[in-house]
Structures are given as C-alpha cells and as structure tokens.
Amino acid sequence: xxxxxxxxxxxxxxxxxxxxDFEVAQMxxxxxxxxxxxxxxxxxxxxxxxxxxxTEEEGIALLAGAWLGGERGALLMQSSGVGNCINMLSLAKTxxxxxxxxxxxxxxxxxxxxxxxxxxxxxxxxxxxxxxLTFPVDxxxxxxxxxxxxxxxxxxxxxxxxxxxxxxxxxxxxxGK
Amino acid sequence: MNTxxxxxxxxxxxxxVAALLRDRDEMLVVTGLxxxxxxxxxxxxxxxxxxxxxxMGGTVSMALGLAxxxxxxxxxxxxxxxxxxxxxxxLASVTVQNxxxxxxxxxxxxxxxxxxxxxxxTAGTTDLAAxxxxxxxxxTGTVRDQGEFDAVLPAxxxxxxxxxxxxxxxxxxxxxxxxxxxxAHLKDRFRAALLGPEAG
Ligand SMILES: Cc1ncc(C[n+]2csc(CCOP(=O)(O)OP(=O)(O)O)c2C)c(N)n1
Numbered sequence: 001x002x003x004x005x006x007x008x009x010x011x012x013x014x015x016x017x018x019x020x021d022f023e024v025a026q027m028x029x030x031x032x033x034x035x036x037x038x039x040x041x042x043x044x045x046x047x048x049x050x051x052x053x054x055t056e057e058e059g060i061a062l063l064a065g066a067w068l069g070g071e072r073g074a075l076l077m078q079s080s081g082v083g084n085c086i087n088m089l090s091l092a093k094t095x096x097x098x099x100x101x102x103x104x105x106x107x108x109x110x111x112x113x114x115x116x117x118x119x120x121x122x123x124x125x126x127x128x129x130x131x132x133l134t135f136p137v138d139x140x141x142x143x144x145x146x147x148x149x150x151x152x153x154x155x156x157x158x159x160x161x162x163x164x165x166x167x168x169x170x171x172x173x174x175x176g177k
Numbered sequence: 178m179n180t181x182x183x184x185x186x187x188x189x190x191x192x193x194v195a196a197l198l199r200d201r202d203e204m205l206v207v208t209g210l211x212x213x214x215x216x217x218x219x220x221x222x223x224x225x226x227x228x229x230x231x232x233m234g235g236t237v238s239m240a241l242g243l244a245x246x247x248x249x250x251x252x253x254x255x256x257x258x259x260x261x262x263x264x265x266x267x268l269a270s271v272t273v274q275n276x277x278x279x280x281x282x283x284x285x286x287x288x289x290x291x292x293x294x295x296x297x298x299t300a301g302t303t304d305l306a307a308x309x310x311x312x313x314x315x316x317t318g319t320v321r322d323q324g325e326f327d328a329v330l331p332a333x334x335x336x337x338x339x340x341x342x343x344x345x346x347x348x349x350x351x352x353x354x355x356x357x358x359x360x361a362h363l364k365d366r367f368r369a370a371l372l373g374p375e376a377g
Contacts, residue, residue, distance in 0.1 A: 065244075
C-alpha cells in the first residue's frame with residue numbers, strides 16, 4: 001500500500017526556506033488544500049507569525065501595514081481568492097508597497113469542480129490588469145527559482161508580485177470518481 | 178433606519194479627532210478614507226499618520242499589520258462607520274492576533290459622508306461595538322457625549338487592547354482639509370520617520 005503513495009511534496013518546504021531567507025515575518029493566508037503544508041510550516045514556526053484571514057483582501061492591507069512598520073510579509077491563497085483582492089490591490093500599486101502573493105491554482109488543469117473554472121481561467125489576466133507581476137510555475141523543478149525571482153522583485157523593487165502554482169504541479173483534487 | 182437622530186448628536190468629529198491626536202507622542206495613526214483622513218489633516222499633518230484615500234474596508238487590517246510589526250508602539254485607527262462595516266470581518270482577524278497596542282476608533286456618523294450622506298447600516302439597528310464584542314474584542318464601547326468621551330479618552334490612548342470604540346458623532350458636512358495624496362510619498366515618509374531615513 002504505502003509504496004504506491006506519492007511522497008509528500010517538498011516544494012512547500014523550499015518556499016518556506018526562501019521566505020525565511022528573505023526575512024518574511026508575517027505569513028497571512030486563507031487556506032487552500034494546495035497550501036496545507038506551507039500553512040502548517042507557518043503556524044508551527046516560532047520565527048514567523050501566521051495570520052489567518054477571513055478574506056484575502058485583508059491580507060493586501062495587512063502586509064501594507066506590516067511594511068509600514070518595517071516587516072516583510074507573504075500572502076497565501078487559492079486562485080478564487082485573487083478575485084476578492086482586486087480593489088485592495090490599488091493600495092499596493094498606488095503606494096508602491098512590496099507584495100508577494102503565493103497563489104495555488106484551481107480551475108486550470110484537470111479541474112473536476114466547474115465552479116472553480118471561471119475565476120481560475122482569469123486569475124493571471126486580472127492580476128496583470130491590477131498591476132501585479134505574475135510568475136506562473138508548472139513544474140516542481142521550477143518552484144524554487146521562481147519564488148526566488150518573485151521575492152527579489154517584490155522586496156527589492158518594490159513591486160506587487162504573484163507566483164501562480166499551477167494545478168498541474170499541485171495535483172488536481174478529485175470529487176467522487 | 179433613522180436618518181434624523183445623527184443630525185443632533187452632540188459630539189463633533191473634528192473636536193474628537195483633535196483630542197485624540199493632541200498629545201500623540203510616538204503614536205502611529207492610520208485613518209480611513211474620506212472624512213476621517215480630512216479630520217486628521219485638520220488636526221495637523223504628521224509623518225506618522227497614514228491617511229488612506231482609498232482601499233475602503235482595509236483600514237483596520239492595515240493597522241493590524243502595523244501593530245504586529247511595531248508591538249512597542251501604540252497604533253490608533255481613526256475611521257468611518259462605512260469603512261469599518263466594509264472591513265468588518267477584519268475585526269475577527271484582529272482578535273486572533275490579539276495585539277495589545279491596537280486601538281480602533283470609529284467616528285460613527287451613521288452616514289457615508291463622502292458620497293453624499295447616505296445612511297449606513299448603523300442608522301438602523303447595526304451596533305459596531307456589539308459586532309466587535311461578538312468577534313472577541315474584550316474592550317468595546319459606544320460613546321455618545323462629551324462626558325463619556327472625556328472619561329474613555331485615556332483608555333483609548335493607553336489601556337491594553339485590542340479595543341474598539343464607536344463614537345457617535347454629528348452627521349455634518351465639513352470643509353475639506355486634505356493631507357498629501359501621493360501614496361508612495363505617504364509610505365516613504367512614514368517609514369523614514371519610524372525606522373530612520375535610510376528606510377524611506
Ligand atoms: C470599494 C469602494 N466602494 C465605495 C466607495 C465610495 N466611497 C468613498 S468614501 C465612502 C463613504 C465612507 O463612509 P464612512 O467610512 O462612513 O466615512 P464618513 O465620510 O462618513 O466619515 C464611499 C462609499 C469606495 N471609495 N470604494
């Protein structure tokens with residue numbers, strides 16, 4: 001039995017290490033299954049503060065405030081949550097706050113819940129329209145350098161950035177058969 | 178909804194905000210879009226005030242991030258009831274973090290003042306202090322006159338939080354006093370004043 005189970009993915013641990021290297025102090029999130037491991041790392045680590053949100057746009061404002069106070073942050077969400085952020089992204093753009101969003105994609109690749117498809121299909125376009133630099137990543141081998149590239153441009157820009165972790169990379173969730 | 182009563186509330190928002198900011202010392206201040214930002218500007222522009230001109234619903238969440246990053250400093254939110262209602266679920270996220278240095282003041286004129294004085298839900302039966310208490314704020318209050326305000330002012334500025342006070346202020350249209358509007362400038366000057374010139 002066990003030898004047929006896929007090994008737990010290690011890319012969330014790579015992301016966590018990069019965030020720590022960049023001295024990210026606040027990790028805000030609305031849960032997604034694809035982010036479960038990274039959220040767990042955030043919640044259990046002493047050196048970062050995990051900030052659970054009720055809705056994703058809180059995180060855009062929260063991390064702007066963190067930066068005002070001298071702390072870096074990262075914001076974890078699934079692609080549907082991007083839709084909740086659109087107007088609040090004007091804060092990052094107008095004030096040139098650094099922003100690093102880590103978005104797990106749904107409605108994109110082998111999706112079995114049609115309700116995820118409308119937002120998943122427009123996620124990257126609406127981010128671009130809102131002035132966010134997008135960094136799609138499709139394969140496990142590219143996660144590390146993509147997050148590194150986005151983090152650099154976020155904190156050293158400053159710029160608003162989003163890494164889009166594809167459904168192909170995460171593995172599509174199946175409902176029933 | 179009762180659209181008459183707020184016209185007669187005795188507290189005046191400009192005086193309330195002037196009193197909140199009079200001895201501000203090292204306090205960090207975030208103000209919500211519209212009249213709250215104008216009130217703070219009327220009390221005197223300051224680099225450690227971040228006046229929002231947009232991002233409606235984000236004031237409390239922004240102040241939470243700031244309060245967590247600067248636990249030794251008092252962080253004061255001054256915002257309107259419309260902004261507080263739009264960002265109301267952010268109040269629940271505040272209580273999860275429970276920052277002792279965060280104090281929220283809502284200038285509750287029961288109106289969307291900036292857009293033509295349309296009534297907000299607090300002109301009906303919505304009670305912002307009760308909402309805050311329901312999501313877990315230990316310290317909340319509704320302030321209705323000068324005596325109540327004078328009594329609670331020291332706590333708003335210094336007592337351990339997080340706390341939220343809804344101050345019932347008169348629904349009135351006041352002359353505009355505008356703070357700087359370039360967001361990048363507001364951010365850079367705030368960081369320079371707080372973290373040192375190289376942080377700007
Ligand atoms: C997302 C969004 N919706 C609507 C508006 C329009 N708007 C600007 S100010 C404002 C009213 C703010 O009301 P309140 O926070 O109660 O402040 P007041 O001016 O009454 O003190 C509204 C609705 C906006 N700027 N953003």
